[in-house]
Structure formats: C-alpha cells, structure tokens
Amino acid sequence: MAFMKIVKYTQKDIKDYFQPRKAQSCKSDYGKFLVVAGSPGMTGALKLCVDSCYRSGAGLVYYTAPKKDILLYDLLTTEGITLPVEDILSHIEGKDCICIGCGLNNSDENKMLLNKVLDNSVCNIVADATALRMLSENMDILKKHGHRMTILPHPGEMACLTGISIEDIQKNRIKTAYSFYEKYGCITVLKGHNTVVAGNESIYVNLSGNPGMATAGSGDVLAGIMTAYSIIRQDRFVNACIAVYIHGLAGDLAMKDLGMISMVSSDIIKYIPNAHKEVAGGKA
16 A cells, blocks of 8 residues: 555644635536436435525535436435436436435346446436446456545445455455555545545545444445535535535534434434534634
8 A cells, every 4th residue: 555645634624625706606606517327216315405405505406316216206305306217317417426326226228228328427426326336246346436426425334445355445445445446546435434535635524423323324424415515616526525524514403403322314414404504614
C-alpha cells in the first residue's frame, strides 16, 4: 500500500463550500441528476435518494421507472421528474451525475441496465447497493469506469467486492478502503461507524453520525447527498468527504430532537437543511 495522507474536515473547514446562492440563478445552475433506482417492494429507496438529493441542493432530479408503472412512480415524489427506464439511453446525456443501485433488484435486466449506463455516459457515477453486487460479478467493469465512480459499500458489500471477510474488513477499514481505491481508481466510501473515504492518495475518517442512523434507508439518503454534492467542486474526493460529514451531522441533529431509538431515514433528510445552516453560519 503506497503512502497515504490523512485529511480532516470539520464544520469550520467546509463552511466555504456552502455559500448563499446568487440572485440571478436558475435550477439548472445547481445540477441535473439522474437516479436509476427502485423496484417493486423497494420504491422507498428511490424516494429517499431523490428527496435527499433535492434537500442537498440539487436543481433537477430525474428518476427512472418502468413504463407500465410510471404513473405509480410519479406519486413517489413531488419534485422529481419521472422517465421511462426503457428509454435510458436518451436520458443520460446532459446529466452532471448518475446515481445507480438503490433498491434495484439483482436481475439480468438490471445488469444490462448498469452496463448501458456506464458504457454510454461520461459523467460522474455514484454506485450503491445492488449496483455494487453487480459490479462484484464483473470487476473488469470497475477497472474500466472506476476513474469517474464513487462507490458506497457497507462492510457486507465490501466483502462481495474484495473477497475479504466482513470481520477482517472491520479490523482493517482504512487499509481495505485505500487498497480498493488504489486498485480501481474509484472514490471508495466504506460506510459504518467512522465511515472511511479513500481517494486522491488520501484517507478521511468521518467523526459525525451516531448509532441511530443504523436504520433502513440511511445509505439511500447518503447516496442522494453524494449525488447532489458531486458538483460542489471538481474534486470528487473532497465532495465525498463533505457528503459523508453532512449526512452524519444531519443524523446528529435529528438525534438531539428525536433520540436514537426512534430515528428513521426520512428524519435524516428533514435535518439536512439544519446541517447546511449550521456549517454555513445560517447563510446557506
């Protein structure tokens, strides 16, 4: 494992990343994003991802749905724009970032969908959940596209990607994340207590967050934040670090009001604006 630099980000460090918007601006100034997610029984993952993306400052968020179910998917979000997944190739162009994987089922059809998205896009990609399971079956895809990808595995998904046991991953979280980044070039976000972000020959260990965030859908919320933040700076590693920090901070603010036991993932989304205000001194 080559030399790596340990970096830190606190509220003071990231304050400048959240500036008041210019008076003369429009929604397209704040990013056009595509979310490829959800499946029967897992549409909640799609909703959490889209909603958190908007709460994180996204200008326009499009999401895919099967043509036969498109009217039902329309009801999931108020602001999101629904597009037929069968026409995926016509939806890719002009997007700043594509998020794929949250709540997808691991079907042959969706494996083809993942390949279509990767082979026909040039923008940044945020890959989570089922997309990671699919990538683990053909790591050559990651070698080809890793340079523009940010992956968000929890320890179980990291075990699938690496062949290393969850126990050994948890014992060596920094080494595991950094080695994977070195091999494939993707920004690697190893989720969990003190989430580890590897990239730019650097490691960031996050200190925000709490055990109340160990609840279904928390990772989908992070995926949405990560997608929206993909345009904050040109540096994907820095953007990922800030996304992880804000995700944890929103969870901490939710915990103060709600406690750990009763927190659900949609609560984290509700506190993203409070997290923005806190780091920006109320000016964001």
